[in-house]
Amino acid sequence: MSKLALVALGGNALLRGDQLGTIEEQEKNTTDTLENLVHLIKDGYNLVITHGNGPQVGNILMRNDAGESMYSIAQMPLDICVADSQGGIGYMIERMMHNVLRKHGINREIVTLVTEVVVEKNDPAFKNPEKRIGKIYDRQKAEMLEKEKGWVFKEEVKSDGGWRRVVPSPKPIRIMNEKLIRILANEGHIVIAAGGGGVPVYIDKKNRVRPVEAVIDKDLASSLLASRIGANEFYILTDVSYVYINYKKENQEIKEFLDRKDTLKYLNEGMFSKGSMAPKIRASLFFIENGGEKSVITEAKKLEDKSYGTKITMEY
Amino acid sequence: MSKLALVALGGNALLRGDQLGTIEEQEKNTTDTLENLVHLIKDGYNLVITHGNGPQVGNILMRNDAGESMYSIAQMPLDICVADSQGGIGYMIERMMHNVLRKHGINREIVTLVTEVVVEKNDPAFKNPEKRIGKIYDRQKAEMLEKEKGWVFKEEVKSDGGWRRVVPSPKPIRIMNEKLIRILANEGHIVIAAGGGGVPVYIDKKNRVRPVEAVIDKDLASSLLASRIGANEFYILTDVSYVYINYKKENQEIKEFLDRKDTLKYLNEGMFSKGSMAPKIRASLFFIENGGEKSVITEAKKLEDKSYGTKITMEY
Numbered sequence: 090m091s092k093l094a095l096v097a098l099g100g101n102a103l104l105r106g107d108q109l110g111t112i113e114e115q116e117k118n119t120t121d122t123l124e125n126l127v128h129l130i131k132d133g134y135n136l137v138i139t140h141g142n143g144p145q146v147g148n149i150l151m152r153n154d155a156g157e158s159m160y161s162i163a164q165m166p167l168d169i170c171v172a173d174s175q176g177g178i179g180y181m182i183e184r185m186m187h188n189v190l191r192k193h194g195i196n197r198e199i200v201t202l203v204t205e206v207v208v209e210k211n212d213p214a215f216k217n218p219e220k221r222i223g224k225i226y227d228r229q230k231a232e233m234l235e236k237e238k239g240w241v242f243k244e245e246v247k248s249d250g251g252w253r254r255v256v257p258s259p260k261p262i263r264i265m266n267e268k269l270i271r272i273l274a275n276e277g278h279i280v281i282a283a284g285g286g287g288v289p290v291y292i293d294k295k296n297r298v299r300p301v302e303a304v305i306d307k308d309l310a311s312s313l314l315a316s317r318i319g320a321n322e323f324y325i326l327t328d329v330s331y332v333y334i335n336y337k338k339e340n341q342e343i344k345e346f347l348d349r350k351d352t353l354k355y356l357n358e359g360m361f362s363k364g365s366m367a368p369k370i371r372a373s374l375f376f377i378e379n380g381g382e383k384s385v386i387t388e389a390k391k392l393e394d395k396s397y398g399t400k401i402t403m404e405y
Numbered sequence: 406m407s408k409l410a411l412v413a414l415g416g417n418a419l420l421r422g423d424q425l426g427t428i429e430e431q432e433k434n435t436t437d438t439l440e441n442l443v444h445l446i447k448d449g450y451n452l453v454i455t456h457g458n459g460p461q462v463g464n465i466l467m468r469n470d471a472g473e474s475m476y477s478i479a480q481m482p483l484d485i486c487v488a489d490s491q492g493g494i495g496y497m498i499e500r501m502m503h504n505v506l507r508k509h510g511i512n513r514e515i516v517t518l519v520t521e522v523v524v525e526k527n528d529p530a531f532k533n534p535e536k537r538i539g540k541i542y543d544r545q546k547a548e549m550l551e552k553e554k555g556w557v558f559k560e561e562v563k564s565d566g567g568w569r570r571v572v573p574s575p576k577p578i579r580i581m582n583e584k585l586i587r588i589l590a591n592e593g594h595i596v597i598a599a600g601g602g603g604v605p606v607y608i609d610k611k612n613r614v615r616p617v618e619a620v621i622d623k624d625l626a627s628s629l630l631a632s633r634i635g636a637n638e639f640y641i642l643t644d645v646s647y648v649y650i651n652y653k654k655e656n657q658e659i660k661e662f663l664d665r666k667d668t669l670k671y672l673n674e675g676m677f678s679k680g681s682m683a684p685k686i687r688a689s690l691f692f693i694e695n696g697g698e699k700s701v702i703t704e705a706k707k708l709e710d711k712s713y714g715t716k717i718t719m720e721y
Binding site for chain 1: 425426427428464465467468469470471472474475476478479481482484485486488489490491492493495496497499500503504507514516517518519521540582584585589594604606611612613614616
């Protein structure tokens, strides 16, 4: 049987922060990124692709705000916005992947699944919402929205100030359709799933699936999916070629190979930035601790040269 | 092997025109509709569900307009908006279906696919765009958008006037992932696909998949999918229990059974309204002319009683 890789595309792989967010930019970035996945396919890997949705769902939330202000269109809750973003981004990746594969004379079916991801209703994250989403409001409007919609706000620490909605980021515990994703991928289909960390839901006491207003970390959801489908390798594509310790300090050091023990040590020492590298490291650790052979953190454009990137394994 | 049915949910099955469009309304309507599909499942049918997206994609387009006006957020093209709506609506149907099935003690996997639908670039519809979408503008703003974005506008005929964007409604010729949908459905999974008639694309001379600014009729796309996956029966759920001839006239008559010959005759006589019943009739004819056993046009709430609804077959 072919080896199975799960590749998690970071926000930057689709849309960079310094860009306007037009569809042309997104299509160009996506194509450039996907070109690099062809190396894996040519090496005989089966492939599952997950992706971030930060800039896109941010725009969807802002459009919901604007649509309500200008045209009194009911705002959709966060779960629907995430699902919307899975549709739009998933379709874009699917179409671009199709074109990249045709260019290389490769004929593989590509299928995009809308994916719910289950969290625990009593996850401690619900007591301490920290993920900042959507528009920055002034205090008055924020207080109004708090009353009207029950949203929770935190003050922005950046120079401009203002108030921003925060939502919890609970731990993913199960991926809906994980068995099907496993089967489809092992049959050689390229599966796009669990976009934006998945649509967050929980199971209530009556065994019903219920929505939650939350954002699931996309690297953690990807790692859980990678492990559940028995992926051999887990790639996290981001904007650095390697994991560093003492990043941006004088004694900065590239780590090309990391075993579990050292990775845990550096993580506990606070070597990895809270909002960006630490979740990737935790996701990598989860993967290798749950049967995965190797987790790789690198840039998309480095996938051709296998020697690039940080490889995290149980033992080095 | 179990019989396979494809059920196309009309816009009303999810959100009625007289409603505000809140998520609570949509969830309630969807649950009520899906309760009726349980009868088919209990009768041993395998099931593919397609759905309209009129009110939802309308709202997404309006939010895109508002987001650009208020916050200068780049508008997404129509293909992305349709894909967004497939994500949001597909997720909602999937979650509600899960809960309805659990209530009835039925354990079936439900899977939602983002679906591209291929049209011909030289479809005559591109020369005569007729499908009205999005916001109604005044003449000045419409002229500006025509220049800026290349949109085409037609004047509204209703009392309030104004100008509305029109897009072509080309004929669907192929459904992406149709083989997979067939396999998944015949394995007993409930597949949600081809929402809103599918994301419209065409294949260019270099064999690339390219987007088009168009809306594909959801009944025609559903009918094509039903035929390609070898469905035995094709249900179009709408807001009338039967097909009528001389509808709303003194000699109005319910047609409970229609064969191909009579259906064609009534269609050619203009018995069915252009924007609503005629496409459903054409979709039904396509299905039975391409191997389908029976097409049923009725209300969702009538599915329990098999004697309800108009049954269209080759021979009566």
